[in-house]
Amino acid sequence: MNTPDQSATSHCAVVVICNCPDAATADRLATGLLEARLAACVNRLAPVQSIYRWEGRIETAEEVPLLAKTTLAAFPALQLWLAERHPYEVPEIIALPVTAGLPAYLDWLNDEVLS
Template identity: 35%
Template structure:
């Protein structure tokens, strides 16, 4: 806004620099930025807690809380060893060992034919990465098949049973 005083045009500031236009200090901005960064860092935890609270209050299932994992093994003995080891370590609530399957796959540029045994593993989704790393360390294949699928819905009693059998915290076999 401008006004004329003694024949000269002066510019009038509605809000002087030292007024409310700059009321948040540098430490205030730092605090706000730090709070936002903390909120972003805690987002996964807060989301999980809110989903669990919603599930507890409504009795509904939180989609993706559990997973099914497929693992191919070269023979029944390897499948049993891996399955039992997962159970002993409380990484899985249940392991099905499905009978011989005919498998065709590309390996090192060629089509391979094989028979394999398929493991069908049920666990918490939070355990998938740990379970995958463990299986890779004990599996005889150079690049074992480990495919995880989140469970979208199912029997609530069955899902609660998985949670009882597979604890959140790491378990070491006795």
């Protein structure tokens, strides 16, 4: 039987964070990632207030975060796909490793994503 760490490592699952300017963009990108089989699941979260530095100024914007569950092997294609379709000049596209998870969920995730 796998320990949680061994199971997550064998699947190399990652969660990708990507903020969007509005709900319509978030929905379009989430649906596209699923249709392209670059992610197994995408959560669209409630709008958040983002405060960030851009071109030397501190900016504030309401954004809609996406959490896309995918594999490390699929991340380069997911990153390219998002970067080409995202309206921001420099979109936030970062992957966080999944260090543990329910083995059945990780198996499902791995089966749903094309690598």
